[in-house]
Amino acid sequence: MTTPAQTPPLCVDLDGTLIKTDLLIESFFLLLGRYPLLALLVPFWLLRGKTRLKQELARRVALDTATLPYHPLFLPWLREQHARGRVLVLATAAAEPLARQVAEHLQLFSQTLATTNSTNLSGQNKAEQLSQRFGERGFDYAGNDRADLAVWKRARQAILVNPARGVHEQAARTAEIAAEFDDRQGEGLKLWFRALRLHQWLKNILIFVPLLAAHRLLETPLLLQAALAYLAFGLCASSVYLLNDLLDLPADRRHPRKRLRPFAAGTIPILAGALAVPTLLTLAFTLAAIALPAPFFGVLLSYYVLTLAYSLYLKQSVMLDAVVLAALYTLRIIAGAAATAIIPTFWLLAFSMFIFLSLALVKRYAELLALQDLGQSAAQGRGYRIDDLQLLQTLGGASGYLSVLVLALYINSSASQTLYRHPEAIWLLCPLLLYWISRIWLKTHRGEMHDDPVIFAVQDRVSQILTLIGAIIVGLAL
Template structure:
């Protein structure tokens, strides 16, 4: 049930979603004695610290990133610790949820105790808590314990007692915790979370999900950059065969294939450059850097685009598929290393333009001369 000013309301009521349903202080003005426990990923910040720090390791040392993956056999706690030991995180540029921060400031100003309760490694959690400056206590994962789901619930019950804490979260993993809390605060909840939580918890506030995801996905794909791929049509134009319908259809299919793979590479580049982009005056506004898209959404988008692009490339021909794969490998190499080498980056970018023309010739089986 969702309570609004002491009354039951439908959880789908958009008015209830935008309204705080319970005051921080009681009518006498005394601070709420129940601590507010706040999750980190997807709640306080619009990103995933583990994924982001792992991508940072991939960027600096792909081999060390591969070695780190083998630590997963020893458990997520050791894996998180290994990543934290190798990667530093700049807490000052993370995409914080401004509405949540404003709410926490109000609660803190009213004298309420606020606790950061997260499965993120304690190194990062404490850095973020210190930067935010609103938390009285930090509960986080360490090298032995991955503080997620059941383990987080157990820690909260031992620390505060069942029903003696409020909890703010966003994910399906938090559904195990909310029924044991006095009240639940939902921050941009994942699909299906609010409906399920309303059946077993007392929801006192919902921070509704922001719209514009479709727009953010399109922006991340950078379709304006697809104009470069019109170079695939050059062999067909140069051979004066652009009016042949079958060849034109093949060339256009190749164009779409190349464009989808290019967009996948752009998203991958943004994922690898998150930290640098957030320090840039313009790039910090990109969907992934700003948090308009989550890291998970970015990874999913990149993989889907790559799969579709390669699939269409295979329809064109095996030879063209190899050209698309080569293009993607070179762009990935550019993102990981070559872009930081002054002469090599220019040579590679110029070579990619030439590769587009060659790939277009392979698609329609016309050799440029």
């Protein structure tokens, strides 16, 4: 009876097999996040071949190998094989520097074979090199993709890890399948809903605010325009969310909750995410160009440019990131005004900037508080430190109270006199808003703010009751 030490070497693929991600695409987004201008050279590197592209990217990025999404079923089995004395070889099409980083971290592989300056170690090239080293049928091979079929034809046994559709059947015709590891749960659509963050589309309800503030919400043509603007903004926002997740992979994998996001956890291929980003963006701007006024297209473009700047640069700037988040909320209101040709008042824009700056600081405060509970001293990639907590709370509370002041001043303005028969009744909104802002900050201070504050407000029962009371007060003022 042969022992693991006597069996042929086990050659292991990296992308999609050992790890649930693709290092070529991941290294591109690492480069884009850290050196955006260098990313402009990627098409020129690709023109000189995929091998050149891999090497150029690998020279400029470093992996956080400890947080990569290793396959949770396959890796323990590899550790068991290694412990029993079997020879393991990492054989991957990934660039050699990146492959060596993974191998050095795991300390499982006696050899590392990867793409070099002269050879892209994929498909037939990998099959040739493994056959020359270990002989025909002189090795076993673990892989997942159609490109691995060429290797399995010359291997003794095949080990399948999360195989692509149809790969199991084709692999079975070329080699004996010794084992299969599959941790996919069949929740593809549900995972995409999470990745697209469809619940965050609730924020786009702000597009209807100009209609509501102008008392024109029941005008069907304007309501339809606002609904189309809502859809366009949702598609654009989801594109941005996907891009953010792809750029933030290293930081998300070190975060207690964000590490479970589909791309960080490897439950959705990052290639699919990379393709979805331009697709959603194209749909959003096509809808804006065809069905909505030109000013809305300009606002949507401004929103995207600002969010792109936020993703690449501004989110790393302390305080500026919070101001930008508040501006992005306010841009939704401006977008609703552009879509319906309603001019927003100074009061509405001033109120929105102050209230949303307060909520943006709530978000940052909650994130820092969670990191403090984990014993960390700073937010990776954000620039905030734990000792900023008190300052954030002070600034956030002050900004929220300033929004109440704007509302109070609005009551005595000519704008309110025009729209309301009894504008003095609106004063009752002030104590309601003071209570709501104070409660939001109290819950955040106690560590009870586990979601985006805007989403929390929509789902929170007390906030819902206060909204109902506020609607009654506005009704009395009409």
